[in-house]
Amino acid sequence: MKNDVAFRIERYRRIIDVSLDLASTLDLNELLKRINRLAVELTNAEASSILLYDERKNQLYFAVADNPETEAALSSVVVPPESIAGWVATHREAVFVPDVQQDQRFFRNVEQMLNFQTRSIMATPMLIKGRLIGVLETLNKQNGPFTEEDLEMLMVLSAQAAVAIENSRLFQQGDLINELVHEIRTPLSSISTISYLLQRPDVSETQRQELAGMIQKEIERLNGLTNTFLDYSRLESGRMRFTPTPFDLSGLIEECVRIVSPQAIEKGVRLEKELAANLPIFNGDRDKLKQVLLNLLSNAIKYNRPRGDVTLKLWRNEKTLFISVSDTGVGIPPEDLPHIGERFFRAGNVERKVTGTGLGLSICKHIVEAHAGQMQVSSQINQGTTFTIELPLKDPA
Template identity: 45%
Template sequence: MIRLLSAYRETWLKFYLSSPQRYLMKKNKTKPTLINSYQKLINISCDLASELDLNILLSKIVNAASEVCDSEEASILMFDPAKNTLYFQAATNLDTGLKRGLVVPLEESIAGWIVKNQEPVIVDDPQKDTRHFNSIDSITNIKTDSLLGIPLLSKGKVIGVLEVINKRGGKFTQEDQDVMLALGAQATVAIDNSRLFLQSDLIGEFVHQIRTPLSALNAATHLLKSNRVDDQQKKKMIDIMEAEIEALSDMSSAFLDLARLQSGRKQYSVTEFSIRELLSECYDIFYSETQQQAIRFNLDIPDTLPRVTGDRKQLKQAFTNLLNNAVKYNHEGGEITLKALAKKKQVIISVSDSGMGIPEDEQSLIFEKFYRVRSHRDLVPGTGLGLSVVKQIVTDHGGAITLTSEVNVGTTFTVTLPADK
């Protein structure tokens, strides 16, 4: 909180002290508006300082930018130095087609110019500016008539770009830019804090979770070194070690997936695709396994299912995670149903099973990192991360996931995604 207010104070002083003549010349005209904007920033700084969920934080930042600059839209593009690319991470109106993860070229965009020059910019007519990434207007169905963008700088390095477009009732001004720089300073500190908190939180949980398999490996190793075990016991110890190594590998992979998703550094490859074809592929993946376990696997998907826009690979991972759970927690002779339907500009997909079910008092915890149902832990191997990954992917695509379950009857997970028009 202190760092946020300090960032705000420094920018406030810079604004007033760097251009006193300009301020005095426009004192009567602009002072009330400027004071109002900076009063809003004080309130915003408190709000940002208290938010540690990165996605919620970024949403608050773009909403604040749109409010203080009186713009139609605002967005944050994060910079990936490893790939030298920019990608949208948050926007005030995702329904316009601006999807999280959409990649913007560094060399052919105003945002890219901001990253390379580490300077803010005001563009009164982007349509006539050769740096404008024209494809974005067709993707979002919004014409960019004016633009103000600033770099988000952390320790002298650009981590992203904050943009507002289409000023209501006029053009963006130098005062708008100064207010945005103040907001950007606060936003950058809040983003850094959120990432640090997430990193320490995830590492702490991961270290805690790997203690059990590491303890089992340590015990097995000591027994093998003791020479007090026969060949049959040695084989058993080796089997235990192989199982625990596989568990560590699975946990590490799931942990990395979740860490990338929650850190905001995961880039989605956004395309329009047939959700029907994707679900059919998921069905084919698990069909043989269900037949081997004598599980009846039903597929109920209409031919007229609308297409969706998103990262096909990530959504496929989400649905395979759900189906994998449906198989793991089922029983011989059980049943699984993969169903989809269209309703009110949405696609609703459900995965139902006739498995163990989840007790009512644990259902609210099932999407928490590393959480596993108490009665399942000794019966079915798992990392407790699969459903966290599913929820993060679905949420990032503007969707939602819910569940209904009854012990010894079964569980249904329902995913709702926005459908293309």
């Protein structure tokens, strides 16, 4: 009995950890993975799945795969009340099914697809004030049948999971779309003004040329914006694919420098590069790394002073490739440094007329981390900033 109490307390402690853990991420994919892991762990089950509810279509769909085989199930949908999860969704009630083979509601399609032998299921609705977010299921208790206590744990987890999922959705959709609209409106309204001017009869041919050029520029900006947002949302949802190939670093550097030099010339900034002689052939996603370099270089130019310098350096040691981009610009205030790389974050000392979304660096960070690397920043206000990237070099063996 005493043991029982200790066990209970231990479980409640776990629940508190869980709620802290779930509250600490707003990345939906990561969140779903954590919920899945916790469901298995808390109920001592073999597997677990999360079905999210689409209110408009009245469908449940599998949202997370805990092994490669389950990925096949991700496209399958359940229409309540069919299947056990569907029953839970319809009745907004938890179920315990000790032997699924004896249960009419059991849905064999998914099981066949998964190549997974289900014996028992426990499923709870994920609800917020009675509104259904999804269904959380755990499958096959490791030893013996699921208990009332397991059910209680799963219910507590479901309630917390529902809130965490809702939060992350609101954060992602709300902010991203608001920001996108906000960013798109500015170039749109300039295009509208310019085209109005273009239609006036008193505009000279030279002015006409100039205005057409401005439209072209705004359109390029819009294009850039949509790409940034797409990249960002792909990264966030884990849909971005990385394809590593071996490539020559100096070729990549030449290309990047060529792309940003018009921007540097326009701003009157000098670009220099220092490449070590012993650079390796690097194995990584060339296009994605190009994007990282372009954003760092364009920041270094954008946040520089006229006649400032930008220096791009590459060197290596046995295990690591280092890339740094330094500038002699406005710098980043010390209180803002910890927030650099957070999405939409722009430092307080940036002039309003310098346009940007504050997404560039968070995309860089994601990409560098996807290469098992890291990015650091050091900065002195009004002196300059250095971003340094470290990328592990794969052991040739």
